[in-house]
Amino acid sequence: MKMKFDGLLMIPGPVHLHERIIRAMSRQMIGHRGKEFSEIMEYCVEGLKELFGTKNDVYIISGSGTAGLEAAIASFSKLRRITCIDNGKFGDRLGRIASRYTEVDVVRFEWGKPVDLEVVENSLAEGSEALAFVHNETSTAMLNPAKELAKLAKKYDALVIMDGITSVGGDEVKMDKWGIDVAIVGSQKCIGIPPGLAAVAVNDNAWNYYSESCPFYLDLAAYRKKLADMQTPYTPAVPLFFALEEALRIIEEEGLENRIKRHRLLSKAVREWAGEAGLRIFPEPDELSDYSNTVTAIRMPEGVTDRDLRGTLLGEYGITISGGQEHLKGRIFRIGNMGNIGKRQMIATLAAVQDVLMRYNACRPALHAAIEILKEL
């Protein structure tokens, strides 16, 4: 019998873990109301502020990124109307969450199409008091223009809520400088730990929109109150805090600038390889706001099914990549490069994808293009 390969996750989260992260979780439980936990929490909060580019509070919630999003939207929903940008699966989710709390104007663009600032401005001008958008939309592997959107919103004095779940910690985010009032990150993306934590960064302006009728568990006022003691209002997922502390040490050692550069080079390597291999990036370059720096989408070649590619990759190499979501299912595949992924894992992944696609005469050998880019790492 052949050896069963151990797994390598190359999806846009959850991500493959650095062995230091795994070890950090391997310890006995500690109380969450004691000094040791508070010290860990303080280190985590300070480290996250760096990643968000903020001097304001960061609240850590035990739950998925969606819990963080809902906490951000619901806690600051004392407003007449919110404009939500939907040009992908997670933009759609923003609108669906917000509609539970206030009137929503969803500004829709075709998945993969860039945001049209004029259309957004029209929605704001019609009386929205807030704008919510996804920074890095993994479903389409696009980066939305956060800086420009925040600037536009501020023209109408609107609260700016940014889903940074898959950008914070891997791409440039400058909350305070860009004028973002509330931003959210998930633990299992660029930060590089397992899923189970979300963090929400909040500036003073956001508190003008605070609504008491938000969910009890997701009420950020309770998190703010407990942050004074470096505690959480409800029992936190302690092992994930151990992991987060270690992840932030790894980031400190690497340096945030180097980390962002690494993410950019890794995604660039995927794009260069794809181009050289004769594959088509999704979306087309001229349709684009910007490519995501943390995940790349590639059109599935004619005659190759999701199972042909992803199934074989998993079965023969133990590598998991993502397919398309919703109506993009079977039409694209996606390779993530979030967290603590290095050039070795990326080269192996591209080599494996290339091996499988070449069996269908669906691509040319092009690893040299990726290797050339990754020399800098």
Next chain:
Amino acid sequence: MKMKFDGLLMIPGPVHLHERIIRAMSRQMIGHRGKEFSEIMEYCVEGLKELFGTKNDVYIISGSGTAGLEAAIASFSKLRRITCIDNGKFGDRLGRIASRYTEVDVVRFEWGKPVDLEVVENSLAEGSEALAFVHNETSTAMLNPAKELAKLAKKYDALVIMDGITSVGGDEVKMDKWGIDVAIVGSQKCIGIPPGLAAVAVNDNAWNYYSESCPFYLDLAAYRKKLADMQTPYTPAVPLFFALEEALRIIEEEGLENRIKRHRLLSKAVREWAGEAGLRIFPEPDELSDYSNTVTAIRMPEGVTDRDLRGTLLGEYGITISGGQEHLKGRIFRIGNMGNIGKRQMIATLAAVQDVLMRYNACRPALHAAIEILKEL
């Protein structure tokens, strides 16, 4: 320099971990949409059904017990009024959560006082469509009469929601038999894994009260839909599922009946030791519904402060026990025996408490009383 002792948590959660639980979490991440995760999830769901005493669905939420409580209350809040029993900190929390979703009649009893069924019945008769209560109230170390309360509620055709966060997996819970419609458990209590997961068991009747205006993240309809594929609607805290799977294997090996017996013997040992040592259990025996079988509260002796006892215990022995909460702060101390605690840890804890209290002439040697009870383990 003296060795710094490693920690032993003897609080009513989070609990000290069995080394198998720690090892179960020490592994590389896997995708949460793949076959391996679904198999783990299926084992977890089936195992949890046993602990709840139900044949109905169990939904696993990544979040604290409070998230589970809110999911249970908010998802089934299409009702005119709910009666919430408050005879402790967590009963109080139930009422505060419920008041975000519907009209609440809080039936209050002094902390440590038993539930007066007549008063509860009056509230139900005045037109409540649901009854919510805490089964095992850790703040006062009391067990509320779940079976009797459910029976009473059914007389008025009211939905029964039970907070079983600190009883399920350590004490007898027979949801289906008792007529409980919805029950909640937390991961870091009797089940014996770290905090970060909650599970909600739901019968068919509860769905008659389903309300779409519950929080997005805590909407149990979304969890129900995904349970068909043995998945979760949002990215789950995967390492805690690894831990839960192992914890349920440990429970299967021990046998649920043996486990409940062990919890009962451990708490009985604390009570017998306390009586023999000249300490006073809180609440007084004649005030009682029933003692909790998973945590014991003891009145702090005159002249001994929280810091004297708990501070010294932690500093000299590395053992953490709990103090009182809210107005019971400094007036009681609490020893938990949830999860995978054995006689060795309990004897060590009682010996250490006794050592400290004897320095204040606040108790007599009485370990033999505990050892006698624990012979059966």
